[in-house]
Amino acid sequence: MNVNKIILEEQGLRDGFQTLTQIIPTEKKLEYIDRLVTAGLTRIQVASFVHPKLVPQMADAETVCKRLIKKSGVVYSGLVLNLRGVERGIDAGLDHLACSISASDTHSQKNARLTLEGAKKAFKEMVRLSKTNGIAVRGGIQCAFGCRYEGHIDEGHVLDMVDHHLDMGIDELALADSTGMGNPKLLGALMQKVVDKAGDIPVILHLHNTENKGYSNFYAATEAGVRIFDTAFGGLGGCPFIKSATGNIATEDTAHMAHQMGYETGIDIDKIAGISRELETILGYKLPGQLYQLLDKEGIAMI
Amino acid sequence: MNVNKIILEEQGLRDGFQTLTQIIPTEKKLEYIDRLVTAGLTRIQVASFVHPKLVPQMADAETVCKRLIKKSGVVYSGLVLNLRGVERGIDAGLDHLACSISASDTHSQKNARLTLEGAKKAFKEMVRLSKTNGIAVRGGIQCAFGCRYEGHIDEGHVLDMVDHHLDMGIDELALADSTGMGNPKLLGALMQKVVDKAGDIPVILHLHNTENKGYSNFYAATEAGVRIFDTAFGGLGGCPFIKSATGNIATEDTAHMAHQMGYETGIDIDKIAGISRELETILGYKLPGQLYQLLDKEGIAMI
Numbered sequence: 143m144n145v146n147k148i149i150l151e152e153q154g155l156r157d158g159f160q161t162l163t164q165i166i167p168t169e170k171k172l173e174y175i176d177r178l179v180t181a182g183l184t185r186i187q188v189a190s191f192v193h194p195k196l197v198p199q200m201a202d203a204e205t206v207c208k209r210l211i212k213k214s215g216v217v218y219s220g221l222v223l224n225l226r227g228v229e230r231g232i233d234a235g236l237d238h239l240a241c242s243i244s245a246s247d248t249h250s251q252k253n254a255r256l257t258l259e260g261a262k263k264a265f266k267e268m269v270r271l272s273k274t275n276g277i278a279v280r281g282g283i284q285c286a287f288g289c290r291y292e293g294h295i296d297e298g299h300v301l302d303m304v305d306h307h308l309d310m311g312i313d314e315l316a317l318a319d320s321t322g323m324g325n326p327k328l329l330g331a332l333m334q335k336v337v338d339k340a341g342d343i344p345v346i347l348h349l350h351n352t353e354n355k356g357y358s359n360f361y362a363a364t365e366a367g368v369r370i371f372d373t374a375f376g377g378l379g380g381c382p383f384i385k386s387a388t389g390n391i392a393t394e395d396t397a398h399m400a401h402q403m404g405y406e407t408g409i410d411i412d413k414i415a416g417i418s419r420e421l422e423t424i425l426g427y428k429l430p431g432q433l434y435q436l437l438d439k440e441g442i443a444m445i
Numbered sequence: 446m447n448v449n450k451i452i453l454e455e456q457g458l459r460d461g462f463q464t465l466t467q468i469i470p471t472e473k474k475l476e477y478i479d480r481l482v483t484a485g486l487t488r489i490q491v492a493s494f495v496h497p498k499l500v501p502q503m504a505d506a507e508t509v510c511k512r513l514i515k516k517s518g519v520v521y522s523g524l525v526l527n528l529r530g531v532e533r534g535i536d537a538g539l540d541h542l543a544c545s546i547s548a549s550d551t552h553s554q555k556n557a558r559l560t561l562e563g564a565k566k567a568f569k570e571m572v573r574l575s576k577t578n579g580i581a582v583r584g585g586i587q588c589a590f591g592c593r594y595e596g597h598i599d600e601g602h603v604l605d606m607v608d609h610h611l612d613m614g615i616d617e618l619a620l621a622d623s624t625g626m627g628n629p630k631l632l633g634a635l636m637q638k639v640v641d642k643a644g645d646i647p648v649i650l651h652l653h654n655t656e657n658k659g660y661s662n663f664y665a666a667t668e669a670g671v672r673i674f675d676t677a678f679g680g681l682g683g684c685p686f687i688k689s690a691t692g693n694i695a696t697e698d699t700a701h702m703a704h705q706m707g708y709e710t711g712i713d714i715d716k717i718a719g720i721s722r723e724l725e726t727i728l729g730y731k732l733p734g735q736l737y738q739l740l741d742k743e744g745i746a747m748i
Contacts, residue, residue, distance in 0.1 A: 325702055325705040327707065328706075352739070354654075354694075354698040354736070358629070358660045358661035360661070361664065388735060395656065398656065402628040403629070403631075432657045
């Protein structure tokens with residue numbers, strides 16, 4: 143990969159929309175996916191295959207996937223947390239799945255009803271089933287930089303999980319700061335070790351801006367050599383039921399920052415900002431992203 | 446200075462309050478100054494000495510200064526942009542003044558009605574008058590990392606201004622990313638050069654989060670050796686008349702991040718968050734800071 147290129151994977155349709163109180167119609171999701179590709183995004187997480195009773199916003203996951211008009215060169219991915227998810231993702235016609243487990247035992251038990259050891263075993267089966275079916279696997283580790291239940295997560299434990307993931311034969315490795323508790327000094331140092339371990343396996347970082355550190359973690363990770371990041375239009379994400387929650391780092395803000403730092407992303411910021419502006423109108427409140435608010439409709443920064 | 450100590454200078458009363466549509470009463474300002482000191486702040490910019498017709502929120506600058514009950518070990522400072530401001534600051538009984546000019550010719554002409562050359566001459570007089578009266582001078586450079594009128598500001602030009610400032614015999618040097626256009630890669634590299642030039646003169650950085658890069662710039666500057674930063678409670682600042690504007694980096698968010706990175710600040714985050722929560726109620730809208738929203742009244746992070 144070109145060292146001056148940074149790739150963003152759009153999470154707005156999954157991590158963003160899953161947190162909304164209102165359901166975004168399937169038709170609108172498909173329109174946004176199309177607009178994202180037009181805006182230069184080459185990786186889009188289009189849905190998660192979780193139980194529709196738990197996450198009703200993703201109840202149309204299969205429909206979205208089956209109605210996708212796939213463009214070549216674009217990765218359309220789905221998030222799966224268990225074997226049933228893998229089966230659904232394969233049936234829906236995806237050829238890329240993000241299989242993910244948590245680094246926090248308590249979070250894993252509450253979120254996936256699995257102990258850490260159970261989650262590791264489940265992960266092995268998820269990868270095996272995916273690979274048997276010719277599916278590319280992004281192997282993910284949630285809560286890698288902190289957990290609201292357990293607090294700090296030990297670096298050695300995370301690195302052990304990284305080894306375990308790599309041993310499974312994953313195609314890509316993803317670490318997630320699910321809680322936004324990571325800080326650039328420790329996260330940067332850990333990501334340097336992860337990048338070294340991963341070798342030729344691409345490393346992806348998923349960041350939240352919950353404690354206003356998301357973009358500094360992005361910067362620290364670029365310095366550590368990470369070149370693929372999860373982002374969401376408008377900085378969507380987090381949970382609307384929690385007054386304090388904020389979302390992923392924003393696609394347009396991150397792309398703008400990357401461009402200023404000398405990286406190429408291939409992303410048309412104005413087009414992403416247009417989606418965020420439209421969502422602000424649909425949702426009726428300001429999103430956490432700054433850049434879509436700074437750009438007028440012609441893409442000119444206002445003083 | 447202890448390399449593991451980071452000092453924050455509170456700007457909420459000046460950069461924060463000057464942007465509000467409603468005027469905060471003098472009594473309330475004095476209460477906040479007192480609460481800030483109790484919370485561990487050792488540097489507070491209490492007012493600016495600008496024309497009250499232009500900035501009516503600062504019309505009580507003299508009253509605030511004269512009614513201050515100064516605690517030993519705390520720097521109470523005022524912002525001045527011209528000779529008249531220096532005279533007013535001295536008359537008000539301050540012994541520390543932040544004398545500041547802009548690195549952008551257009552911004553300087555619009556904001557201070559001075560060309561760059563005129564501003565440099567004015568700065569020299571401001572420092573001279575201050576020093577003659579035994580006042581400690583923080584010499585500031587606004588728009589050091591970008592200007593909404595001129596775009597990018599040349600690094601060589603900023604370093605020339607740094608030399609000029611240092612030659613004037615200032616006690617402290619301050620650079621400001623007034624527009625939030627700085628990015629951590631370039632800002633970090635420039636601050637490294639500034640810290641090297643400044644030698645024993647303390648270097649201060651004033652950051653805005655306008656483009657969501659404020660905290661990454663904070664991180665990059667700590668890596669470059671900067672140890673004093675301007676912040677405002679709740680991330681107040683920016684201009685309420687501009688829909689997109691955001692404020693300074695938040696005192697409590699920055700302190701929290703600094704603590705996580707292994708620095709001491711001496712700041713009680715909960716006490717600052719209490720001020721931000723109260724201001725949210727007074728103003729009737731959410732402030733940009735995240736941490737005061739994440740902490741409940743007992744200072745416990747909510748999931």
